[in-house]
Amino acid sequence: MSDLQLALIGAGIVVVIAVWAYNHWQERKLRRTVEAMLKPPATEQAGDLPGSGDDVGMEEGAAPGTDPEMIERREPGLVTEPFAAVEDHAAEDEPTGSRPPVVSADVPGNLAAATELPVQWTDVLADCILRFDSTEPIPAPALWTLQAGWSSELSKPFHWLAFDPEQGAWRRIDAGASGRYTRWAVSLQLADRGGPVSDSELTRFFDGVGQVTETLGARIELPAPGQEAMRAARIDEFCASVDIQFRFHVVEGSGGVFAGTKLRGLAEALGLSLEADGAFHARDTEFGEAFVLGNLGAEDFSGEALRTLATHGITLTLDVPRTRDGALAFTRMVAAGEQLARGLGGVLVDTQRVPLSEAMIAAMRGKIIELQQRMREADIEPGSIRALRLFS
Missing domain, CATH: 3.30.1400 (Cell Division Protein Zipa; Chain: A,)
Incomplete structure (x- = not known):
């Protein structure tokens, strides 16, 4: 074995020992830090609970022919009963x-x-x-x-x-x-x-x-x-299996565009408010989400953009698990869509651009009621803190 090989082996041994020693020193340093934290101040009696100092804030939370767009995490399997469980x-x-x-x-x-x-x-x-x-x-x-x-x-x-x-x-x-x-x-x-x-x-x-x-x-x-x-x-x-969103659009019937200023006026007249995510939101009496109005195009809505925006369509979306009363919210969403269509001179259509019929609307409402009932049977109240966490 040459002198060079012996030197390299020796250097390697030194490096290994140095790394081990450094890690051991770091471990002892952390343990000493924690032990120092655990040691009560001299002014405290053993076992006393001093004040907590600054408080940390307690943060609060289809049927055939309808062809609505259903956005899911995956294709749900057939779930005939809720997951096994323990009493809440x-x-x-x-x-x-x-x-x-x-x-x-x-x-x-x-x-x-x-x-x-x-x-x-x-x-x-x-x-x-x-x-x-x-x-x-x-x-x-x-x-x-x-x-x-x-x-x-x-x-x-x-x-x-x-x-x-x-x-x-x-x-x-x-x-x-x-x-x-x-x-x-x-x-x-x-x-x-x-x-x-x-x-x-x-x-x-x-x-x-x-x-x-x-x-x-x-x-x-x-x-x-x-x-x-x-x-x-x-x-x-x-x-x-219940994570579904229903949506439909309002489009300009002759292929024209909607002016952003007019759209904003109509949306606000319907009680919708423009929020930070670039969409108008309809809220229920407890400020929970009812439905959302967004741009059919790629651009988000904003106060500045709406002054010059011209869009070919808008989208209304109801998120079933995150909405407290899905049937009521859907009724509001349909009514808002119809008023927007009249005010903008557009047509209310499904995601395949087929005009919505009463039968299609009834089928969507029935599906929403069914999905939310299944959630309640599984102790997941739609729109509750539990639902908002699971469907986030």
């Missing part, structure tokens, strides 16, 4: 009748108390929820530091919550949170319009939460990732 404890005071249960009955027992958790971040149907308590208060910054490395790898909505005894309520924990807490919860959404959470993401979530609780001296019971993956797949399959 948040609705125990509501009559259930023969309504099917909603979340898998084999979910962990720590969900039994989930009624007190804020539904916009922790929903027993939409989320995998883990809860744990600690003997000693855990500083929010320490927990946030420990989870920062792996939580950014999660693609689905993910939240940490802690119970604030002074406020008597749960608060969401983020990078700016302060305070020390003994009662904790963490949630990961199981499905949305992007599909179900993956097996690998669930495994990463469970491993990460397990590492955090172990480091902080808390105990937690983790469900099997495969069990939660099956829940996610069932939820996604059902949601895909």
